[in-house]
Amino acid sequence: MRTPHTSIVLAVLFSILGATLLWLTNGNGIVIPAFCAALLTLWLFIRHLDLALYCLLAATMVLDQFRVFGFLDAVTTKVPFYLNLNTSTGIGPLVFNPVELLLVMMVGAWFWRATISREWHLHRVPNTGLAVVFLLMLVFFTGFGLARGGDWKAALWEIRALYYLCFVYFIAAQIIRTRRQVQICVWIIIIGVAIKGFQGCWRYFITRGGDLGSLRAILGHEDSLFIVTVLVLLAAYFFLGYRGREFKFLLATLPSNLLTFVFNQRRITYGVLGLSLGIVVAMLPREQLKKALYIVIPFAILFTLYTAAFWNKTGGGLAMPAQKIKSMFVKQEGTVDNESNEWRELELINLKATVRAYPLGIGFGNQYLIVVPYADIGEEFPLWRWIPHCALFWVWIKTGFVGFVIFWLFFGTAIVQAMIDYRAMRDPYFKALALMIILFIVGQVIIAYYDLQITFYRNMIYLGVAMALGTAIRRIEAHELAARK
Helix, strand or coil, X not given: CCCHHHHHXXXXXXXXXXXXXXXXXXXXXXXXXXXXXXXXXXXHHHHCHHHHHHHHHHHHHHCCCCCCCCCCCCHHHHCCCCCCHHHHHCCCCCCCCHHHHHHHHHHHHXXXXXXXXXXXXXXXXXXXXXXHXXXXXXXXXXXXXXXXXXXXXXXXXXXXXXXXXXXXXXXXXXXXXXXXXXXXXXXXXXXXXXXXXXXXXXXXXXXXXXXXXXXXXXXXXXXXXXXXXXXXXHHHHHHHCCCCHHHHHHHHCHHHHHHHHHHCCCHHHHHHHHHHHHHHHHCCCHHHHHHHHXXXXXXXXXXXXXXXXXCCCCCCHHHHHHHHXXXXXXXXXXXXXXXXHHHHHHHHHHHHHHHHHCCCCCCCXXXXXXXXXXXXXXXCCCCCCCCXXXXXXXXXXXXXXXXXXXXXXXXXXXXXXXXXXXXXXXXXXHHHHHHHHHHXXXXXXXXXXXXXXXXXXXXXXXXXXXXXXXXXXXXXXXXXXXXXX
């Protein structure tokens, strides 16, 4: 029980903090209500630690990190969840964003609860040593890059997302301990994707009147990958025999999710979806595999016939998916997709030259070499000289061969561990979720070769939660089986 003296001490401390904040912000009147709101939020998180994780995951699934060109800012874009607070509030000293504030609150609430209860039991995170090495590698090459004269702000933009991945993975693995928590996270994911699916359809049919014109996307690039994850989850539920409320909800929202996936025109995610669905079938137990083939083989034949029928068609509508698939394999002069392919080819030449010139890496915050000039896309993406589209080569040029190997070991062992857990589990709900997590990691690595999404905050936060879910469900199922004996 708190004594009067404790209350007095806390009141004095908070008063000093409030006065200090007023002094630092030159008397900004917003800071005190914001400070009180932060304290209230922290108190809620201490009492309900999983609430912090739910808030972080929900915001990640729904709120946009980048504005989508061609559309007026929606609520999902206007909420400055990923912007530094000094930018959104004008308070100079607040050089961090709400994501980081929320992560600090989560760690602080977890530490406070552990201190009060004196329960310091940590759930084991698979491959902890390798995860720590990966994190230390990021820290080292951040310092190395800055020591070489790298730009501090550019380095932050480059590396923040991977730091988020590491911290979210660890803290979420400590928070998620029950089946109910897993279910809530899954519901947040599928509802969040459903909201983006409806938003995409609204933009296409209502805002654009069914005509994209010259627009190349209706949502963020990362939303296509997020849709792939729930489509994979739906397929896994179906083939593994789970028919709960999550399956029914995913089935009901399938049309809007699928249409938005097509309209968003992220070519590489078409390939990721096809590969992921193929792997889902290949990894099914023998009994389910036989049944799945009766569905998959006719579908594959129909899809092949569709692609052949629309291979030489032009324009949007039904031909759009076939044309996007074709653009990945066949050069199409005069098209935007072909210009994008050629730009990436020149970029790759410059990245390979940088790897040869700096085998130990250039560190974060430094620009890669330009030995072959190509179009300046600074208006669209100001950091293009620091962060290339090919994120795998980005890791290589920034961290050298050693860091590149550590990167592959981290993600490779995560995939292997997830596959081991998938094989060991029996619960169809958990087994389907494990399968989705495996393919999420695989899909993210594939996309990293073509797009810069491992530097996107949303991708890495979602991936960190997903990897934590993968470690939790194996442990939860083992505890449930032991309790039944």
